[in-house]
Amino acid sequence: MTERSRDFFLDRLRQNPKVSVLIIGGGINGAGLFRDLSMQGVDCLLIDKTDFAAGASSAPSRLIHGGVKYLETGEFRLVAESTLERNLLLKNAPHFVLPLQTVLPIHSYFGGLIASARRFFGMKAKLTERGAIISKIGLALYDFLGRHDRTMPRHHFALRARSLASLPLLDPTIKATATYYDAQVTHAERLNFELVADGLAACDGSAAANYMNVDRAEGGVVWLRDLETRTLVAVEPAVIVNAGGAWIDSVNAALGIERKYIGGAKGSHLVVDHAELYKQLQGRMVYYGSNDGRISLVYPFMGKLLIGSTDIRVSDPDNVRCDDDEVAYMLNVLCEVFPGVMLRESDIRFRYSGVRPLPFSDAANPGDVSRDHVMHADHLPDAQTPVLSLVGGKWTTFRGFAETSADTVLTRLGRARKTGTRHEAIGGGRGFPQDAKARAGWIDEAVQRYGVSALRAESLLTRYGTTASRVAAYCAQGPDKPLVSEPGLTAREIAYLCSSEMVTRLPDLLFRRTTLAISGQLTHALLLEVAEIAAQTLGWNADRMQTEIDATREMARDRHGVVLEATARDTA
Secondary structure (H helix, E strand, O other): OOHHHHHHHHHHHHHOOEEEEEEEOOOHHHHHHHHHHHHOOOOEEEEEOOOOOOOHHHOOOOEEOOOHHHHHHOOHHHHHHHHHHHHHHHHHOOOOEEEEEEEEEEOOOOOOHHHHHHHHOOOOOOOOOOOHHHHHHHHHHHHHHOOOOOOOOOOEEEEHHHHHHHOOOOOOOOOEEEEEEEEEEOOHHHHHHHHHHHHHHHOOOOEEEEOEEEEEEEOOEEEEEEOOOOOEEEEEEEEEEEOOHHHHHHHHHHOOOOOOOEOOEEEEEEEEOOHHHHHHHOOOEEEEEOOOOOEEEEEEEOOEEEEEOOOEEOOOHHHOOOOHHHHHHHHHHHHHHOOOOOOOHHHEEEEEEEEEOOEOOOOOOHHHOOOOEEEEEEEOOOOOOEEEEEEEOOHHHHHHHHHHHHHHHHHHHOOOOOOOOOOOOOHHHOOOOOOHHHHHHHHHHHHHHHOOOHHHHHHHHHHHHHHHHHHHHHHOOOOOOEOOOOOOOEHHHHHHHHHHOOOOOHHHHHHHHOOOOOOOOOOHHHHHHHHHHHHHHHOOOHHHHHHHHHHHHHHHHHHHOOOOOOOHHHHO
């Protein structure tokens, strides 16, 4: 949404404040519901107090998985739903959701049998070891529950010699490894944005705005504050959906509803350099338990390694950081499984942290709280307007959660579902080439149509899926030069993102619409170069551009451990 279209949207609201559904929160739950309802022809307004996917939706382990560990607590329905949704996402978003071969190190044959049985029947037990027998039972059940719309092979085992031949850095005391298949999402933030874009395309009456906050509610009127202009605008929704994630309770409080629905838990991750381990993994994830019973992971990510995660209770989602003690914990646990891997803080290229919007619970261990989802219903004070709070859920199951939530909203509106989303491709996943021949054909056509090189066409297809056609067409409309500090991107490509994808502030562009930050590519020079293009495209003056640069530098340093300061090379 450009600045002009944002103004148009606000003017329209002032002229007619009535809307069928107000969705508060542009993370994965809110974006998924926005898309589903818009596809039913329901006019929706989606708002977020920051940018879309700026909270926990940009801070996951980036797995699209069935949740094999949920079998230990008997959550078969959740595993069945998760494996189905994983299989669907592999088909509906093949540009960003890719198969991920996963290896489980096994240190015994009989370990965990008693503890697993106790946990399965709801009794307390600390599971610090998962032996071969319990792993075999669990993975066989996992394959069975994931049989619908299956897209990947079933699991298999390998004994010590074969396992260490494949992964020499693994702990040599292992007895065996088990290998099964899940999936990863390469660019979660873009996939989240594509859901918003799909919703806007599906319904002319729907609209979305970032940097828009709930100020207060009076009767059936909700007053929103535009955080860019500090102005207020009224909206009169028939239904309100609170998809605020970790902020659900505070959103409800702004609406005049006092509830305790959220018991958030912080999860932190690291993106690190280690060439030897990266090479040995060969695209695989190693999913391992630690001596304290937690599950951790490491897998190749954007030329580096993604390591996670922690699970710590927090009460203030606005101030979460990946703390130094979490860094030490994740590196130490990795060394338990890979004793020969030496990682230092200087190897860390990016760190991030988010708050999982788990349901409120008095469980001593946040890891024991269910990752299932639920909807709570309230009403605005002194009004009949329903307020539906979407609690819990995870990236993998967002479509299913959106579907059941949309059905509830449709019932309250007295409307019927027009279409399903189960087999509806997302964004750049529409028409995405499914094999090497089709991919080569798409690239050849892009070369002919837009006058780009084959290498450039392939990189655009990888970054945007088939939406790359729009990017290439925009870039072909004028002189286009590679960025000096990152030749893989061009100036017009950055301008396209600014003008066409609701970029409002510089971090939107660097942390979410692109992977420049999380991939470890962001430098002082690149920050300045991209900021200048954004300023020209969005009409920022010199003061505004400097404000954006300073805010981005502060965010990179304080939240992600990335220092963006001028170097001798930059000033040479």
